[in-house]
Amino acid sequence: MADVVSFRKEEPTGLVRVERAEPILRITLNNPPANALSIAVMEALGEALDAVAADDAIRVVVLASTGKVFSAGHDLKEMTAHREDADDGRAFFERTMRMAAEIMLKIAALPQPVVAEIDGLATAAGCQLVASCDLAICTDTSTFCTPGVNIGLFCSTPMVAVTRAAHPKQAMEMLLTGETIDASTAKDFGLVNRIVPQQYLRQVVDKYAAVIAAKSPQALRIGKAAFRAQAGLPVAEAYDVAVAAMVDNMLADDAKEGIGAFLGKRMPEWDRK
Structure with missing residues (x-):
């Protein structure tokens, strides 16, 4: 395998952190503890994806996160606050779901392969984010779920990505039960490619990305x-x-x-x- 890349350039810390070591770009969700996909986080992530799409020097994108949760999905507190709006939150809910869909479409349309690096829980729209990436590598303690059904909210938008990554019946199992699956089951389902010990995750992902970046x-x-x-x-x-x-x-x-x-x-x- 190719040598591990050395990331030396980093933008100031924000909700989304961007590091580059050409030909690889690392985008890190930096909204702990849940790395919730709030409007602000999705705006920052969308901007980072737009920038790399036009960057010919970047061959591979790694999507990672800080903390113990890869992403808990949408910010439910933010969404609940808008139930007080005159339209009961309809416009804000539409904006949130549409923005998330656009993020997933940006990943699909990106000319560069996107590798998800997961250490921790990826739930709801966070699981959708993993399923939308081209490849996914996780730690052996990572977990995944689409738990909306547990709170009266079927994970319909995560369903689009998950049913395209996992076998339909296995995806439906996740969606109907809302149960959390471990890394081994996620690999069996098709959500992730590889499972590695936590202490080797960054090293394995960087080497994996370097191998791909060396291709045409x-x-x-x-x-x-x-x-x-x-x-x-x-x-x-x-x-x-x-x-x-x-x-x-x-x-x-x-x-x-x-x-x-x-x-x-x-x-x-x-x-x-």
Whole structure:
């Protein structure tokens, strides 16, 4: 595996902390103890995702958090306060849910792969955030749930991401019971890729990200977009998407270089633009 990257540049601490060590960007939710996805947190996270989308120097994004909870989902206190609004909170609830949906869509549309780094509980919209990332690595003590049903609120928006990451019946089990599952079960369900001891989490994630960042930037961009586009399509339409992506990829400079390097038995030199 590639060497662990050294993060040296960091923006001032806020609700969302951004560190960069090109070609990897680390975005950390910094709203302990729950890392709740308040309006302010989602605004900051959305801004960070928008910035990296246009940053050609970044190849991989890591999404992490501080404290013992990855994210407890939406800020219920913030939402409850708006029940006193003239419309009983409808406009604020719509804004909150729509903003969360836009965050998940930004992650999907981001040209760079996004790796979730989870240490602790990921619940409701926090679980949605994990499921929306391209890959997820968690500690062996991490837990996951969609517990809305326990408080009279079915996790309908987390459902969209969770049902696309986990098997439908397993996703429905989470949604209907609201029960918390451990890291091993989350891996079996398909929510996470790997489980590691807590003391090695950062090291493993950084090495994982470095391995991906060393691949062709053009192939990563084309591949992620094609993967997202074909998912859920009928098989014939999925192949139409895949064929178009392969043709575009074959015409890209990196494919010419990579194939030439393979045939010439040398290491490829990727176009970093």
